[in-house]
Amino acid sequence: MxxxxxxxxxxxxxxxLLIGLQNSIILGATCLVLGLSLGLIVGGMRYMRAPIVxxxxxxxxxxxxxxxxxxxxxxxxxxxPIISPVEINAFTAASLGLTLNTAAFSAEIFRxxxxxxxxxxxxxxKAIGMTYIQQLRRIVLPQAIRRMLPxxxxxxxxxxxxxxxxSVIAYGELMHKAKQISTLEFNPIEMYTVxxxxxxxxxxxxxxxxxxxxxxLKDSG
Amino acid sequence: xxxxxxxxxxxxxxxxxEVLKGxxxxxxxxxxxxxIGASGSGKSTLLxxxxxxxxxxxxxxxxxxxxxxRQTSSGVSYVERELTQIRARIGMVFQHFNLFPHMTALQNxxxxxxxxxxxxxxxxxxxxxxxxRKVGLEWKAxxxxxxxxxxxxxxxxxxxxxxMEPEIMLFDEVTSALDPELVGEVLITMKELADEGMTxxxxxxxxxxxxxxxxxxxxxxxxxxxxxxxxxxxxxxxKEEATxxxxxxxxxxRLPEPQLD
Numbered sequence: 001m002x003x004x005x006x007x008x009x010x011x012x013x014x015x016x017l018l019i020g021l022q023n024s025i026i027l028g029a030t031c032l033v034l035g036l037s038l039g040l041i042v043g044g045m046r047y048m049r050a051p052i053v054x055x056x057x058x059x060x061x062x063x064x065x066x067x068x069x070x071x072x073x074x075x076x077x078x079x080x081p082i083i084s085p086v087e088i089n090a091f092t093a094a095s096l097g098l099t100l101n102t103a104a105f106s107a108e109i110f111r112x113x114x115x116x117x118x119x120x121x122x123x124x125x126k127a128i129g130m131t132y133i134q135q136l137r138r139i140v141l142p143q144a145i146r147r148m149l150p151x152x153x154x155x156x157x158x159x160x161x162x163x164x165x166x167s168v169i170a171y172g173e174l175m176h177k178a179k180q181i182s183t184l185e186f187n188p189i190e191m192y193t194v195x196x197x198x199x200x201x202x203x204x205x206x207x208x209x210x211x212x213x214x215x216x217l218k219d220s221g
Numbered sequence: 222x223x224x225x226x227x228x229x230x231x232x233x234x235x236x237x238x239e240v241l242k243g244x245x246x247x248x249x250x251x252x253x254x255x256x257i258g259a260s261g262s263g264k265s266t267l268l269x270x271x272x273x274x275x276x277x278x279x280x281x282x283x284x285x286x287x288x289x290x291r292q293t294s295s296g297v298s299y300v301e302r303e304l305t306q307i308r309a310r311i312g313m314v315f316q317h318f319n320l321f322p323h324m325t326a327l328q329n330x331x332x333x334x335x336x337x338x339x340x341x342x343x344x345x346x347x348x349x350x351x352x353x354r355k356v357g358l359e360w361k362a363x364x365x366x367x368x369x370x371x372x373x374x375x376x377x378x379x380x381x382x383x384x385m386e387p388e389i390m391l392f393d394e395v396t397s398a399l400d401p402e403l404v405g406e407v408l409i410t411m412k413e414l415a416d417e418g419m420t421x422x423x424x425x426x427x428x429x430x431x432x433x434x435x436x437x438x439x440x441x442x443x444x445x446x447x448x449x450x451x452x453x454x455x456x457x458x459x460k461e462e463a464t465x466x467x468x469x470x471x472x473x474x475r476l477p478e479p480q481l482d
Contacts, residue, residue, distance in 0.1 A: 118319075120315060120317055120319035121319060121321065123274060123315065123319060124315065124319035124320070124321065124378075124381075125321075126274065126308060127272065127274065127308060127312075127313040127315075127382070128308070128309065128312075128332065128333035128337055128381065128382065128385055129305055129306065129308045129309025129310075129333065129337040129385065130305070130333075130336060130337055131301075131305055132301075134336055134337070138332065138336050139321055142323050143321075143322065143323055146323070
């Protein structure tokens with residue numbers, strides 16, 4: 001193998017990569033915040049028994065869990081604008097796809113987390129005169145969220161990886177910048193290796209932290 | 222005698238299953254009532270209807286002579302806010318303790334005064350300290366439930382209910398989940414409470430405890446009060462055949478008086 005590695009073009013374009021990384025993080029963070037918030041609402045709707053709230057929430061969750069994110073992003077970018085009255089740029093389309101996907105998964109995490117708290121906990125709160133909201137806020141959620149945290153952190157890791165899919169609709173995140181650079185400089189090996197390393201450096205500590213945290217939870221019961 | 226609680230023709234059904242079939246009961250201030258009966262006889266459901274953990278299907282509950290809920294043409298309607306206030310005035314202790322695992326013993330006891338009664342931090346702390354001392358667990362104030370024995374957990378649960386300064390205390394098989402050697406400490410705590418004049422309704426299988434603490438024993442069978450009276454009347458000289466059978470089952474094997482000196 002006589003290939004000569006040459007990282008000079010990668011290093012020379014560091015500003016472009018930095019912008020890409022920044023955009024990746026902005027996209028990931030936006031979708032995480034929006035996705036979790038929406039997920040809480042959808043999870044709450046899934047928790048209720050009334051069909052009029054339960055069914056739409058269930059349909060939402062199933063559609064977004066059982067279709068590829070790449071398809072969702074492409075759909076929001078290429079198909080949705082045709083039927084939508086508003087302009088949709090690459091960031092909006094990517095955000096929509098990733099946010100709704102994250103919401104669908106985290107709705108299930110919320111629902112399962114709340115369900116995992118024993119009925120006796122609700123009852124004990126009720127018996128000392130707490131309202132439903134007080135039972136939820138003071139008794140159930142503090143216990144449920146502890147159990148949900150590892151799952152949410154895993155979602156964040158997944159989401160960060162999925163931001164790279166936004167490159168297919170030319171959103172200027174890290175992967176897209178890398179593609180541009182490698183086309184101009186003919187250095188796909190160096191370029192994509194570096195992109196992989198950047199993602200790894202960003203995500204591995206997060207994943208490690210999740211593992212540690214899960215162990216700690218297990219220890220404390 | 223001052224009447225504190227009255228149940229009038231109380232019915233409760235779960236779907237097609239009628240669990241309570243018209244219970245009438247008047248409870249005097251400071252009275253200690255023990256409910257006995259086979260499982261499925263409706264004892265726990267009766268207790269849970271008193272503080273509206275379950276909503277009665279029909280019939281009425283009176284607290285200090287005031288009916289709970291509003292009579293309408295289609296039955297009694299209840300507003301959740303009123304029920305919440307009623308629950309705050311009636312303490313309940315459960316078979317499985319149900320302490321809040323993310324709070325210390327002290328925080329468990331402070332939770333009601335804090336969140337429901339909106340007491341000042343000092344007042345909450347005061348009440349919690351007093352109640353923990355009363356159940357003999359002030360030295361475990363900073364322990365989490367997982368660090369306490371079953372008997373200690375149940376005593377904290379009693380303190381948690383008492384911190385609300387309830388008018389009535391309901392005990393739902395509170396020693397059934399405990400190892401035999403831990404039952405005594407909980408029963409002693411309850412006995413002390415009874416001696417202080419607390420109005421108590423107790424569902425239990427501890428007939429010896431019932432005999433020595435109850436002012437009145439009710440035998441429930443199939444959703445009705447089949448027999449009631451003083452402990453000797455019901456537990457020693459039962460009249461009904463069902464009561465006799467129940468007591469026979471409970472006293473098939475007995476120790477002669479153990480010599481414990």
